[in-house]
Amino acid sequence: MEALWLLAGAGFAAGAMNALAGGGSFISLPALIAAGVPPVLANTTSTVALYPGSAASAWAYRDMLGGVGQVPLRPLLIVTVLGGVVGALLLLAMPSRSFDAALPWLLLAATLALGYGRRIGEWVRVRCRLRPAVVLCLQFCLGIYGGYFGGAVGIMMVAVWGLLGAHDLKRMSGPRVLMVTAANTMAVLIFVVAGAVDWPAAAVMLVTASLGGYAGALAGRRIPGPVVRYGTLALTAGITLVFFARAYG
Numbered sequence: 001m002e003a004l005w006l007l008a009g010a011g012f013a014a015g016a017m018n019a020l021a022g023g024g025s026f027i028s029l030p031a032l033i034a035a036g037v038p039p040v041l042a043n044t045t046s047t048v049a050l051y052p053g054s055a056a057s058a059w060a061y062r063d064m065l066g067g068v069g070q071v072p073l074r075p076l077l078i079v080t081v082l083g084g085v086v087g088a089l090l091l092l093a094m095p096s097r098s099f100d101a102a103l104p105w106l107l108l109a110a111t112l113a114l115g116y117g118r119r120i121g122e123w124v125r126v127r128c129r130l131r132p133a134v135v136l137c138l139q140f141c142l143g144i145y146g147g148y149f150g151g152a153v154g155i156m157m158v159a160v161w162g163l164l165g166a167h168d169l170k171r172m173s174g175p176r177v178l179m180v181t182a183a184n185t186m187a188v189l190i191f192v193v194a195g196a197v198d199w200p201a202a203a204v205m206l207v208t209a210s211l212g213g214y215a216g217a218l219a220g221r222r223i224p225g226p227v228v229r230y231g232t233l234a235l236t237a238g239i240t241l242v243f244f245a246r247a248y249g
Contacts, residue, residue, distance in 0.1 A: 003035040004204060011205030014046075015053055015212025017235075020219065020228050023114055024050055025151050026107070026236045028205060030243070037198050039103060040096050043149065044191040045198045049205035051181075051188050053213040058181040064174030068161045071132045073175060077182055079136050083143020084183030088190040091148045103149075104247045107240040110151030113159070115233050120159055135160060139179070146183030147190075154180045 010031030014024035025046050032042035067073045091099065138160050146153040154176045161172060191197050 006031055006035055007201055007204045008208045011049060011208035012212035012215070014050060014205070015209035015214075016216030016219065017212075017232065018050065018053055018209075019213045019216030020223070020232070023110065023152055023232060023236055024053075024209070025149075026110070026239050028209070030239055032198070032201060035201065037201060038096060040091065040099050041196060041198055043091065043099065044187075044196045045202045046205075047150065047184060048188050048191060048197050049202045050209055051184050052206060053209055054177070054181045054184055056213070057177045061174035061177050064171065065178060066171070066175065068172065068175055069132070069135075071135055073178075075136055076139055076175065076179060079140040080143040080146070080179045080182045081186055083140045083145075084147035084186035085190065087144040087147025087149075087183070088187040089147075090144070091187075092190070092194055092196055101247065104240065104243040106149045106151060107236070107243055110149075110153075111233070111236045111240050113152040113155045114236055143179075143183045146180060147187040150180070150184065150187075153183065 010027050014026075014028040014031075016024075017027060018024035028046040028050060029042055032045055033039055037045060065073060068076060139157070142153055142157055142160065145156070157176055157179055158172055161175075
């Protein structure tokens with residue numbers, strides 16, 4: 001019963017966090033592991049549980065879809081889907097201990113993206129401009145990351161797109177959500193077909209994450225942006241430190 005309440009609360013908090021700033025997997029994944037779900041299975045289950053909220057967001061942004069810089073939307077979508085397939089298959093094919101070893105570093109990368117992704121993109125942009133072909137290669141790599149783990153992948157995409165000269169964050173919201181959903185769609189399909197989902201845990205989180213997403217969207221209208229940003233960073237940094245201590249302590 002305690003594990004049930006833990007998963008329910010984590011699902012609600014993860015849904016709200018995704019609605020406010022992203023990074024909901026920072027809550028859902030540790031909660032699943034704490035409930036006794038093996039790390040790889042916890043990651044696949046977290047992806048499935050949080051997927052409906054991502055898909056709903058993509059539908060909400062359907063009128064804001066378009067290319068990024070000089071790169072049309074369709075090539076971006078194709079390479080992201082292919083990357084999502086590769087990432088999901090890698091997760092299932094690699095030994096569980098490999099994911100355990102990589103997890104703290106994946107969380108660290110996601111934390112840095114949440115905190116400094118935009119600044120890093122701006123810093124690089126003033127020094128170079130990437131050709132569309134290079135951006136598509138990077139997008140493929142981000143698709144792999146999205147299918148394998150996916151934490152803060154949307155923010156990483158925006159940082160890369162900024163190197164093309166795409167500065168309008170509001171205009172990039174539609175493509176960003178669509179690409180994240182595309183990578184997650186392939187991952188979810190592969191995880192379900194492979195039977196790599198803890199369905200009782202996923203069912204609980206599916207319901208509460210949807211409720212949390214709605215509550216987070218309402219709260220986001222009232223909570224000041226800096227509070228959301230720094231609160232999210234403090235939480236993600238703390239969880240990352242816990243996983244480093246767990247792996248190397």
